[in-house]
Amino acid sequence: MQVITGIYFFYMFVSIYFLILVVTLYLQNRKDIFFSPQITRNYTLSVVIPAWNEEKTIASTIEHIFASDYKGLLEVLVVDDGSTDNTFKIAKSLTKRYKNLIVFTKSNSGKANSVNYALKHAKGELVSVIDADSFPEKSAFSKMIGYFDDLQVGAVTATCTPKNRNTLLEKLQTIEYKIIAFSRKLLEYIESIYVAPGSLSIYRKKALLAIGGFDPKNITEDIESTWHILSEGWKVRMCLSA
Structure with a gap:
């Protein structure tokens, strides 16, 4: 007792x-809390989309990214991780519409390896990692990138919520995601953000290279990379309004 x-x-x-x-x-x-720093210059941005069997969403994800109002978008790199469906075919077909869309395919080896593969080809000063079923808002990049004027910022993450909000469960999940995002913003003030989620985060390429990219042996590669970035002295920021 x-x-x-x-x-x-x-x-x-x-x-x-x-x-x-x-x-x-x-x-x-x-x-x-809802403040977003103004962009003072257009950093070149490479967007990386690791994809495995995402034929239902890959086209919409790509279209949402190219609809962004951010002027420094340099390229979008899709890495098909050995999909067994039409993910590669669908993504490749969109290169006719978007000249700075580059699509790779390789044997299946996991998300971390896919991101690291793209990182070798990325030309931007900043690298955004986005899941193949994420649909960023038009202003998301513009609201996030101003944080990088602080040269110590190595990563910036954003608020992510479910697309479908019709059922009670989906509405409750939306509330849960917003609470999690709010808590991450508060943790920013004590330099304790524990994860830059793979659904939408932007990294300073220099910071990612400094930690050797994502760890392929870690099943929570986004958490591990965030902790690694913090351990190297970089800051991680949360954009609650994106």
Whole structure:
């Protein structure tokens, strides 16, 4: 009984501690939580889309990226990771419409290897990694890239929510994602963002190269790369308005 009581009080202490931390961080920074730095110059941006059996969404993802209002978009690199469906064929067909769309295909070896493969070919100062079923808003890149004026910023992430919000479960999931995004923004103020999700993040290419790219042996490569970037002295930022 004493053990159960001890566990109860431990969790109560931890819960109260984090509640106080969250409230304090919010009150101290509430004026700029949704702030996005203005872009002072157009950094060249390479967008990387690792894809495996994404024939249903790959075209829409590519179209959303090219609809971006960011003027520094240099290229979009799709890496087909040995898909067994029409992912490569669909992506390749879009190169007729988009001249700076480059599509690669290789044997299946996982997302991290696909990103690293594209990184060898990317020419941009910044590299965005986007899942093949993500659909970034038109202004997403423009809102995120201003953070890179701080030369210590190695990565910037954004708010990601489910596309479908019709059922109760989907609506609850949307709320969950927004809470997670809000918590990441608060963690920014104590330099503790733990992940730049693969659904949409932008990296300074120099920072990615400094850590050797993504770790193919790690199943949570986006978490590992974020921790690695932080350990090398870079900052990670969260754009809540993107």
